[in-house]
Amino acid sequence: MATIKDIAQAAGVSLATVSRVINDGPKVGAKTRERVKTIMKELGYRPNANARALVTQRSASLGVVIAELHDPFFATLAHGVETVTRKQNVQILLSAGSIARETELKAIETLLEHRVEAMVVHSKTLDDDTLIAFANQIPGFVLINRYIPAIANRCVWLDNVTGGRLMAEYAIRQGHEHLALISSHYQIDDPAQRLEGIRLATSNAGLTLPDSMIEYATPDQEGGELAMQNLLATGTHFTALLAYNDAMAAGAMAVMQDHGIDVPEQVSIIGYDDVLLAKYCRPKLTTLRYPIEMMAAKAAELALKYASGTAPEEGLTFKYTPTIVKRDSVARL
C-alpha cells in the first residue's frame, strides 16, 4: 500500500507537504495541493491509522464492551453507540464480555491496547474497584447500565428499583393480588434492584411476594420457559406474572399457551426492556420501556466528550427511568 513517502516522491515534494495536504494544513500552495491530491487518487493512497494514532496520541476510535451480540438488547445498545460514532467519524472496536469476569477484563484490556480514545462498557461481573481504576486511567471511560457513586459522572444507568416498583404497581392497580416473578439467576445488581422495587410496591399495597412465587433462570427465552414450567409444576396460584425481561416473558407466555392457559384472561404478563419482540408476540407484551438506544447514544457522546478533554462535571449523573408501555398482555381483574 502506498505511503506518504511514495506520494511525496511522485509529486516531487517533501513528506511534510503531503501530510499538510492530507490534513488540510494551512501552508501549502493551491497548485501543489492539487497535484498532490491527484497523485494520491492515482495511487489509491489511504493514510495509515496506526501510524497516525502513534504520533498524534489520539485514535478516533471508541471501544464497546457488551455481553453478547445476538442478544437484541445489546444489539440495540451497540446500535445506539453506532449512531453517534458514525456522525463523528469514529471507528467502533467491539468486544464481547459474555458475562464472565475473565472475558470482560480481557475485552477491556484488549481495547486498551488498541488505545481507543473512548470506551462504553457494559460490565456486570467486574467489581467496583476495578472499574473505578479503569475510569481513573482512561478519561473517556463510561459505564452503561451500572451505577457506581464514586464515578457517578461516568455512569449512564437505569433506575431499576423504580422499574420494579412500576411494573408491580401497574399489576396491582389492575386488580391483581397474586403475583409471581421469574427473574435472572445471574448474581448481578439488576434482578435484586427490581425485586426491591417490586417488594416496595407489594408491601405498600398490603400484599406479599413469597419466595415460593419467584423462579430464577437464565434471562432468555429458554430460561423463561424453564422458569414457567417450574412455576406451573409447583401448582402455585397467581394471576399476574412479572418477568425479568421480554425474552423471559415471551418464553413463559409460550409455555402457558402450550398448556392451554389464556393470556391475559387467566394470567397477565409484564415484561421488561421493550425490545422488538414485545411487539411481535401475541398477545402484544405490556412491558417497561428501557430506552437503551438513547442511553447508549448518550454514553457514547459522553465518552467522546470526556476523551476530548472536557472534564467531567462533578456531581453530574445520568439516570434514566423506565416507563410502562401498555399493550395486550395484562387484563383488568
Place this chain on the structure above:
Amino acid sequence: MATIKDIAQAAGVSLATVSRVINDGPKVGAKTRERVKTIMKELGYRPNANARALVTQRSASLGVVIAELHDPFFATLAHGVETVTRKQNVQILLSAGSIARETELKAIETLLEHRVEAMVVHSKTLDDDTLIAFANQIPGFVLINRYIPAIANRCVWLDNVTGGRLMAEYAIRQGHEHLALISSHYQIDDPAQRLEGIRLATSNAGLTLPDSMIEYATPDQEGGELAMQNLLATGTHFTALLAYNDAMAAGAMAVMQDHGIDVPEQVSIIGYDDVLLAKYCRPKLTTLRYPIEMMAAKAAELALKYASGTAPEEGLTFKYTPTIVKRDSVARL
C-alpha cells in the same frame, strides 16, 4: 501509559530484552524474564497495538461491515464472526453501511485505513467491480451473503433461488394454489432471486403468481404491515402468503389478526431467515432457516486464513442452502 522504554529503564535492561519478554522471544535468561515481567505488572504496562501493527505490518484485527446493528439478522451475523475472532484473539472493528452506497464505501475505506488484516463484508449496494477491486487489494477480504463469480472463493452465500423454490413448493405441497408474496423493495439481488425460485415452483406446478399478488415494502415489521394492508385493500384472494423475511411475516400476521383473519386456518404464512422472533410469534412461524451465524463464522475463518497467507483455492465456493423449518403458521388445505 508506560512504554517499553520505561520498563527497560526500571529493569535495567535494553528495549530489545523487554520486547523479547513480551513476545516470549528466545534469548533471555529465566531470572531476567521474571524481573521484567514483575515490573510490567507493577507499572501496568500494555503493549501499544498501534505501534506493534506499524512495525510488524499485521494487526490481529478483523473488520466487519453490516447494514444495521439493530436488525437481528445482522446482529446474529456479527455474533457469528465474534465467536471465531474471540477464539483467535482478534479484535473486531465494526462499521455499519446502512444499505447506502456512500456509507458502505466509506465503511470499507475506514477499515482499510485501520489496516485490518481481514474483512467480512456484507454489501448490497456496491457493484461487482468495486468489490472485486477490494478483494484483489486485500488478501483477507471475504464477502458474505453475496456471490460474485470472479471471486467465488471469497464468497460465502446462500442459494436464494432454491430458498424461494423451497418455500413455494412447501406451500403448494400443502395444497395451496393461490399464493401471494410480500417482498423487499430494495433493488438488490435477494428479492429477485427468491422470486425466481418461487416462479420456478409455481410454473412447475402449473400455477401462476401474477404481479398483482406481489407487494413490495421495507423488509421489516412495518413494511410487512404496510404490504399486508395493501394486499388486503386490493381484495385479492390467496390462501398462502410468502414473506421476504420473518419480520415482514410477523408484521403481516399481526395485521391479519387485527382484521380477524385466522392464521393459519384462513391464510398460511411462510417466513424467511428463522430469526428469534419466528419462535416467539403466535402461531409460531414456519420459515426458511438461514444459517447466518454458521455462515458468518465460516466467513471469518476464511478471511483470517486468507489474511495469514493461505492462498485461496481456485474454484472453491461456499454456498449454503436454506431448509424449511415447519412450525405452526401453515395449514394443510
Place this chain on the structure above:
DNA sequence: AATGCGACTGAAAACGTATACCCTGATTTT
C-alpha cells in the same frame, strides 16, 4: 539598495515497538 515580511516548503525528530545484527563472557571442543 537594504530590509522586512509573507507565503510556501523541507529537514528532522518523535511516537512505541520488533528485529537483524553485533558483542561479551563462559563453556565446550580439539
Place this chain on the structure above:
DNA sequence: AAAATCAGGGTATACGTTTTCAGTCGCATT
C-alpha cells in the same frame, strides 16, 4: 591451551505519520 560454540543481551534501524523549526524565495516597504 587455543579455538570454537553458544547463551544472553545490547545497538540501531525501520514502520508511516505529524509537527516543530528552519529555511528560501519573491515582493513591497523604507
